Amino acid sequence: MTDDEILAEFRAADALLEGHFILSSGLRSPRYLQCARVLMDPRRGARLAEALAATLPADLRDSIDAVVSPAMGGVIAGHEMGRALGVPAMFLERPEGVFELRRGFRLDAGARVLMMEDVVTTGLSSREAIAAIGRAGGTVVAAASLVDRSGGTADLGVPFFPLIRIDVPTYEADALPPELAAIPAIKPGSRAA
Numbered sequence: 741m742t743d744d745e746i747l748a749e750f751r752a753a754d755a756l757l758e759g760h761f762i763l764s765s766g767l768r769s770p771r772y773l774q775c776a777r778v779l780m781d782p783r784r785g786a787r788l789a790e791a792l793a794a795t796l797p798a799d800l801r802d803s804i805d806a807v808v809s810p811a812m813g814g815v816i817a818g819h820e821m822g823r824a825l826g827v828p829a830m831f832l833e834r835p836e837g838v839f840e841l842r843r844g845f846r847l848d849a850g851a852r853v854l855m856m857e858d859v860v861t862t863g864l865s866s867r868e869a870i871a872a873i874g875r876a877g878g879t880v881v882a883a884a885s886l887v888d889r890s891g892g893t894a895d896l897g898v899p900f901f902p903l904i905r906i907d908v909p910t911y912e913a914d915a916l917p918p919e920l921a922a923i924p925a926i927k928p929g930s931r932a933a
């Protein structure tokens with residue numbers, strides 16, 4: 741899938757939002773990629789996951805035992821990647837503030853895991869998820885996401901395969917451009933403030 745085809749899927753889903761957004765990291769942005777709107781169409785989600793799976797090197801793709809994703813945003817993205825790769829898909833939650841596998845999800849010792857996110861901005865959520873998979877006994881062999889909006893700055897410590905890289909600005913909360921400061925901010929994600 742080309743970048744234009746991927747962006748067309750986001751546009752068709754009304755997933756390219758404009759306004760004033762508080763991101764998971766606390767950074768602010770005039771743009772938000774609402775992957776939940778993309779994934780609300782299961783066939784669109786499956787198409788995008790198939791396209792992403794096809795970009796993985798074949799030896800890596802064939803070696804993956806499981807997909808593990810951080811909730812909430814990663815849940816459906818990870819499930820579709822599990823389907824595309826033909827492996828189980830599990831998710832991490834943080835009811836106590838730190839990601840953990842719950843609901844009977846478990847990894848065999850040394851299981852080769854693909855960590856799947858919806859969006860990567862600073863990479864913090866991805867790094868926290870990768871650490872949690874390690875604590876659960878898995879070995880993260882690669883990370884993937886639908887969108888990388890880090891501008892190439894996110895270092896996840898493992899090979900990283902985003903479906904698309906999108907350049908969008910982010911600002912510290914105390915350094916907003918006037919046009920952003922003039923709009924009320926909303927926080928679409930679920931990380932506790």
Ligand SMILES: O=P(O)(O)OC[C@H]1O[C@H](OP(=O)(O)OP(=O)(O)O)[C@H](O)[C@@H]1O
Nearest residue numbers: 764812813861862863864865929930931
């Ligand atoms: O790379 P980062 O700076 O960590 O930002 C990206 C993260 O932010 C969003 O999650 P969020 O914490 O908003 O919660 P959600 O997944 O429950 O929506 C998104 O789903 C990623 O997990």
Ligand SMILES: O=C(O)c1cc(=O)[nH]c(=O)[nH]1
Nearest residue numbers: 763764772773859861929
């Ligand atoms: O950084 C985030 O929290 C974030 C940015 C974005 O564009 N979309 C999203 O779901 N989360």
Ligand SMILES: [Mg+2]
Nearest residue numbers: 811812813814
């Ligand atoms: Mg998330």
